[in-house]
Amino acid sequence: MNVADQFLVKKMNLKTLFKEIIRKSPISRAELSKITGLNKSTVSSQINTLIEKNLVFEIGQGQSSGGRRPVMLVFNKKAGYALGIDIGVDFINGILTDLGGNVVASQYKETAVSSAEEAIAILFSLIDELISSVPDSRYGLVGIGVCVPGIVDKNEEIVFTPNSEWIVKDLKSIIEQKFSVPVLIENEANAGAYGEKVFGAAKNLSNIIYVSIGTGIGIGIIINQELYRGNNGFSGEMGHMTIDFNGPKCSCGNRGCWELYASERAFYNPSSKKSIHLTRNELINLAQNNDAETLILLQKFGFYIGIGLTSVLNTFNPQSVIIRNSIVESQPIVLNSIKSAVTSRIYSISQNEYDLMPSALGQNAPALGTSSIVIERFLELVTE
Missing domain, CATH: 1.10.10.10 (Winged helix-like DNA-binding domain superfamily/Winged helix DNA-binding domain)
Known part of the structure; x- marks a missing residue:
């Protein structure tokens, strides 16, 4: 040899x-x-x-x-630390973890901004605050993982963010130049799927679908324990599959997209006099008090989620579908409505072959996902 x-x-x-x-x-x-x-x-x-x-x-x-x-x-989980940052449409959620994925510190900031410069300033401030919490260690901060609600190509450039105009294409290089550490850019749903796979509800599963429902809808796909990104990194944009070919025009250019009916933007739509002014806490209180109009809104929300999930299940035949959405997680009536819509449409032989469940990690799933990918890349390099 x-x-x-x-x-x-x-x-x-x-x-x-x-x-x-x-x-x-x-x-x-x-x-x-x-x-x-x-x-x-x-x-x-x-x-x-x-x-x-x-x-x-x-x-x-x-x-x-x-x-x-x-x-x-x-x-030695405390030999180094990683940041996971989830950039949402109107928020930034950041966590600091050790090499075992244990959360050491967290920061959450709302981003009602009008320009990229203002949003990046908020992002940098959040990262600075988290870095100040990094304990002394052999390797210090080993990297920063960032996920965004949009299309990220295989070169980690942000191609399209239909609901966030301020997110810039070269965010990776901007952050690397500022903080001088390796930076990862990932799609938010992919990151959430990976977070659930490593730390959450899908730890012992090989094939899962993670459905992220916020202002839009995206899915993350785990096949044979590997994150599936597609040929150019564009997989998972099923929020833009058509469920009504005569439906309204979507920001993507298509008509009747799933997310026009089943996203939080659809739920809190001006056309619904009841939902447009509701806060999350008010929604919970009304549902707990069996307010009829609120329960109808929640059931309708679950119905449209289920319509799209039927196609997802028929396409991928996963072991589990994990849904990340605060309304679904807090309102059992929505999950029941989803299951009812799916059951009435899917092949009977498939009905007992999958689990349908809310996220185990909640809002931290995408940030934990990016952090775990950063850690894996670091550990791969340090053992070269």
Whole structure:
């Protein structure tokens, strides 16, 4: 075996051992040898490298099955930190996490702005506040992940944000120049799907659909445990599939798009005298008091969500559909209405093959998703 091949094998062994430690820590060297099939001297040598990089540390002795009690190895989650930023239509939600995805600090700002300059100033202020909360560590801030409600291409350039005019195409380079750390740009629904896959309701699932319902609708797709982005990164724009070919014109140029009927913008539409002036708390109170008009609005909202989900389920046949929307999460009548609409339209043989549930992570799902992708990229580089 030549030197180049030896180096590649060592690198692969290091990554394999590190992944097992992350998955199963605390774990002993002997157990790692057994799981990976690597001999004890190789395991010992590679573990020493991980300890030198401050990615792994030793803790007290574990249980013995005979002989000396083993020293246990643990992933050092506090060796570095990552930022996850979710830029919504009228808000920015930011979290600071350690390398294990545990939230250390968070910031939320509303963005009723009129220009890109004003919005970027708010974004930079939020990032500065979160960076000030980064604890001392070997690697410090390892990167910033940002997700936006729009189309992001494979080069992480923002192509189109139909509901947010201020978001600029080269946001990645603008943030990198300001903060001098690696920056990731991702679609918001993709990020939410990944957050649920790594930390939330889809931890043990391989094929899921994450539906983000806000001002518009987007979906994130996990296939065989991998985030599916499509050929150019444009997958998941199912908010713009037609559910009424005679429907009104959408901002995307199409007519009768799903999000014209099933988004929060549709729910809080001026055509509905009841809903246009409701705050979320008022909505909850009216629903709890069985206000008839409010319950009808909520049922109609769920019905239109279900109409679109029927096509999604027929297309992807996922194990689970996870819905991220504050109204769905707080109002059981909406989820029941969604299920009723889907059940009456989908193949009977498919009805028991999937779960339909609200998000387990709520508004932090997209930010956690971008943070986790940033962490994975960092860990991949630091173990090269």
